[in-house]
Amino acid sequence: AEEMVQAGVMDGVDVVIGTHLWSPLERGKIGIVYGPMMAAPDRFFIRIIGKGGHGAMPHQTIDAIAIGAQVVTNLQHIVSRYVDPLEPLVLSVTQFVAGTAHNVLPGEVEIQGTVRTFDETLRRTVPQWMERIVKGITEAHGASYEFQFDYGYRPVINYDEVTRVIEETTRELFGEEAVARLKPNMGGEDFSAFLQKAPGSFFYVGAGNEEKGIIYPHHHPRFTIDEDALEIGVQLFVGATLKLLAEAV
Structure with missing residues (x-):
């Protein structure tokens, strides 16, 4: 359109x-x-960059999966704790991609999903909250990240x-x-x-x-x-x- x-x-x-x-x-x-x-259907992409290694020696790695799991959990706080319960907002993580073998900790995790809003101010604020969460968690564990937020339809x-x-x-x-x-x-x-x-x-x-x-x-x-x-x-x-x-x- x-x-x-x-x-x-x-x-x-x-x-x-x-x-x-x-x-x-x-x-x-x-x-x-x-x-x-x-609602406005927006999309986000997060890459957690850690350090891969053997699953039997996690102390030699920066576990991107463990860090990514914390990111997913904490992103849910945006809806439940950052926003008025009467304000429509959906934040759904729909993809979590990592790993190739059962005994190898991967060096990266890719997380994707969608954010749905009606209010334009909230729509512009949510990505800031998201990146703050991702930045804080990755820095706390010695990892780095990439964050992308794509605005879709109004x-x-x-x-x-x-x-x-x-x-x-x-x-x-x-x-x-x-x-x-x-x-x-x-x-x-x-x-x-x-x-x-x-x-x-x-x-x-x-x-x-x-x-x-x-x-x-x-x-x-x-x-x-x-x-x-x-x-x-x-x-x-x-x-x-x-x-x-x-x-x-």
């Missing part, structure tokens, strides 16, 4: 709407979220007035029972780039169906959708567009 915006697709656009097929929501439901909807923050149109259109087309008010989640979505250029709203089209065995979450190996949801999405897009155009007049 960022590249599309740079190419000019949002030039002259007054309102933008978008959707995400959502298997946790049953077909026939439309997921509506006012305000913050999806958070998706829906505009209330556009979201209201989506909700009203859903009710008019499919009935009251089709409206599903959902909470924000910490997933990420590049639709946020469009929202930097025009007011808009992102919504979910339910694509799950227990009767058909379509029950698996996104990114699961057996993930699929109920394709009957596609027609519902098209109807909602057309209906909401006509309503938005009518209100603009």
Whole structure:
């Protein structure tokens, strides 16, 4: 989406709407979220550089695995002890790569993961806290480190007035029972780039169906959708567009 915006697709656009097929929501439901909807998905990379050696002689090494384990544990304190419990924040270590043999202590450990936030100030502060923790632990044990933090998409923050149109259109087309008010989640979505250029709203089209065995979450190996949801999405897009155009007049 960022590249599309740079190419000019949002030039002259007054309102933008978008959707995400959502298997946790049953077909026939439309997921509506006012305000913050999806978080900024950022990524981090940490390399712990110690000194490798024989597993039977740890005193001759600087154990990168032991140091890395402390880093992982202490990074969890950011969410639990640095931030207001009511402030949405996720810090997940998702990769810990080290070693090639059972009797060799490796010289390096690579740690990767993701940070999810809504608040921009918190988003910019978390990497500082992370590096301070990594620096302190590695220095305490005579190791060194590399730290990289890559900012991803911005958070998706829906505009209330556009979201209201989506909700009203859903009710008019499919009935009251089709409206599903959902909470924000910490997933990420590049639709946020469009929202930097025009007011808009992102919504979910339910694509799950227990009767058909379509029950698996996104990114699961057996993930699929109920394709009957596609027609519902098209109807909602057309209906909401006509309503938005009518209100603009």
